[in-house]
Amino acid sequence: MTSNLEISIDKLKSGMVIGKSIEDRLGRILIEPGTVVTPYAIDELKKSGVQYVTIKSGQANKSPNKLSTAAEYMVKELRKSDPPTVVLESSVRKRISKGIELIYQNPDPKETAAAATSITNDLMSAIEKNNAVALNINALKCSDEYTFKHSVDVASISMVLAKEQGKSKTEIFQIGMAGLLHDIGKTLVPPEILNKPAKLTSEEFEVMKKHSTYSYQLVAENDEIPMDVKIAMLQHHEKIDGSGYPYGATADHIHEYAKLLTVADIFDALVTERPYKKGKSPREAVEMLMAMTNELDMDALNSFMQMMILYPVDSNVQLSNGETARVVQRNPQFLLRPVVVGVESGNVYDLKSLKCAGIVIV
16 A cells, blocks of 8 residues: 655655656656656756655665666667656646536536636646647547546547647637537436446437537537537537538538547547546557548647657567566657657667667566
């Protein structure tokens, strides 16, 4: 049994495990929870002016996967910090959770627009606060309720995707609003279908598929919500090959916002556990997305590969060759294949290179 304990930076030792994310003065995450402390990390934290850190007290005297001398040297030589990610502070999470609950439990037109605008403003602020250009899906959680969590995840992912593509602040804002509201139509789906703890029958799935149309209908007459947002909500299940719904639209007839929402929606749905299925690992979800190139917009998919962080720098991973390794660099466009260093051997594995083609993270 472990608990968190705040200690002075002077008492931080190699091998301790971080219990709470460590941020700099601008709110940027320096070290993620669960990271094993290294001498290099301690030096960097001191340089950043960090005075106190929170560790897992039950781990304080343990050194899980402690780096060898050779590994420490290679980590120090090769380590490159992850790009800034979206960070939602506790007070913001609570405010967002209440707003999402208002939207999905009482979809009144005026309140829906006001709440969606307020939440999207909070997400914009979180992205702009530390100039976030990446996203760690494990750091977003604002609610245990699936619909609430999924809506915020899809909005956040879509907004960072839009930013990665160089879209304007207005476009990023509108995409975020569409992400928050895309599933509002599920409030009109019969609860026995929406909450069924088993796979839907074909008839039930046909009813469930109507939710995107319902989403559009709920906001169609709402002048406070831009038309681009409404169209994205309607089309978030369309596929570029025409295999989606509700209209089987093809690439040229799908709104650019919807193309981003689709990638975000599929990924988050795959990794999230539901009563009738276990969530896929982020690695499995990315592999499934990569197999959907005929259905998904390639620009949206490439942007996703650029901005998503699956294996944060300083985290430990298990390799298929039996080694435990420390992540030292991400490889943009190769989410599943970062640069890692064996914690005992000190061997460097650039997993995107041909010589490491036979090694994967398991």
